[in-house]
Amino acid sequence: MYEELLARLREAIVNLDLDASKSLTKECLEKGIPPSEIVSKGISIAMEEVGKKFESSEYFLSELIVAGEIGKEITQMLKPYLKESEIRKKGKVVIGTVKGDLHDIGKNIFGMMLEAAGFEVIDLGTDVPAEAFVEAVKKNSPDIVGMSALLTVTMGEMENVINALKKAGLRDKVKVIVGGAPITEEFARKIGADAYGKDAVVGVEICKAWVEGKS
Ligand code: B12
Numbered sequence: 025m026y027e028e029l030l031a032r033l034r035e036a037i038v039n040l041d042l043d044a045s046k047s048l049t050k051e052c053l054e055k056g057i058p059p060s061e062i063v064s065k066g067i068s069i070a071m072e073e074v075g076k077k078f079e080s081s082e083y084f085l086s087e088l089i090v091a092g093e094i095g096k097e098i099t100q101m102l103k104p105y106l107k108e109s110e111i112r113k114k115g116k117v118v119i120g121t122v123k124g125d126l127h128d129i130g131k132n133i134f135g136m137m138l139e140a141a142g143f144e145v146i147d148l149g150t151d152v153p154a155e156a157f158v159e160a161v162k163k164n165s166p167d168i169v170g171m172s173a174l175l176t177v178t179m180g181e182m183e184n185v186i187n188a189l190k191k192a193g194l195r196d197k198v199k200v201i202v203g204g205a206p207i208t209e210e211f212a213r214k215i216g217a218d219a220y221g222k223d224a225v226v227g228v229e230i231c232k233a234w235v236e237g238k239s
Contacts, residue, residue: 026057030065037070038077040090042097049098059102060225063133067095068223071129072205095129099136106140113144115167115235118160118198120148122181127174130204134170134224141228143235154181154188161194168231170221173204182207183215199234203227 029052036044052062074091077083083091117138121131128150135145146164148156157169169189173179182202189195202212203221212220218234221227 026052026055026061029055029057030062033062033066034070034073037067037091037094037098038073040074040087040094042090042094045094045098046101049101053101053105059105060137062102063099064223064225067098067129071095092127092129096132099129099133102133103136106136114142114232116144116146116164117168117170117231118146118148118157118164118166119170119172120152120157120160121150121172121174121204122178122185123151123153124181125173125175125178126150127172127204130174130224131170131172134172134203134221134227137224137228138170138231141232143231154185157185158188158192158194161189161198162192166198167235168199168201170201170203170227170231171217173202173207176206179204179206179211182217186216199231201227201230 029048033045033048033052036048049062052066071091074083074088078088119131119135121128135147138145146160146166148160161169171182171185173182186195186200189198199219200217201219201221202217207220209220219230221230
């Protein structure tokens with residue numbers, strides 16, 4: 025039953041039907057499907073499908089923009105269902121999408137899930153230059169820096185941020201986690217990040233383990 029509902033949600037997103045996407049997201053939440061599953065089995069798969077249609081020129085930029093709006097709206101609907109698990113703040117995380125990149129749906133989901141897990145989140149937004157990450161680390165002394173990139177041409181910016189943190193003498197003060205569709209474990213290791221989060225749930229688990237001193 026859940027599978028069928030999630031399939032209908034995916035179909036609505038791929039067909040760029042905002043009203044149906046919203047009402048099906050509402051139905052999923054009311055039926056008790058966890059927000060993390062709505063993301064992994066609904067939104068993410070549908071967005072990949074939209075991306076494929078864009079690549080094959082079945083969809084154009086206007087359709088990509090509509091899909092982005094749908095993604096943002098339904099992501100917001102998940103927020104009240106991600107209940108704050110603890111009152112005490114677990115740790116501080118600075119997050120942002122790297123310079124040149126405007127994709128923020130995945131980054132926002134990661135931020136929402138971190139907050140729900142008890143972290144304080146400082147979100148620098150999208151198109152964030154390396155200097156802004158450095159400034160934010162200086163100002164806020166976070167435990168963790170989380171970077172997102174969705175474009176192969178902007179992935180390299182993550183390494184620039186890590187190098188800028190090193191240059192400012194801050195690299196040892198923070199853990200660095202990276203994520204986004206084109207990122208891999210191997211790439212994360214190559215650029216000197218501490219971890220790669222294949223999705224927001226895994227990312228939050230890694231951050232929790234760090235602040236709880238397990239790794
Ligand atoms: C929606 C969308 C847009 C929207 C974005 C709206 C927004 N507010 O984000 C708009 C219209 C703006 C857009 C623009 C462009 N886009 Co676009 N876009 C997409 C699309 C369809 C979906 C992205 C998405 O939201 N996915 C859903 C979320 C939930 O997934 P996610 O971001 O991967 O996040 C998950 C994980 O990766 C992880 N995660 C993400 N970040 C982080 C960070 C950390 C620290 C952790 C732990 C985890 C984590 O957690 C999330 C959930 O669990 C993708 C297709 C795809 N396959 O991704 C293309 C795609 C990314 N776009 C693409 C392109 C080409 C573009 C444009 C260049 C198009 C153009 N000609 O202008 C521009 C670039 C603009 C720019 N400078 O950034 C290509 C990139 C190709 C490439 N190899 O680089 C893709 C792959 C489409 C395709 N198949 O061709 N896009």
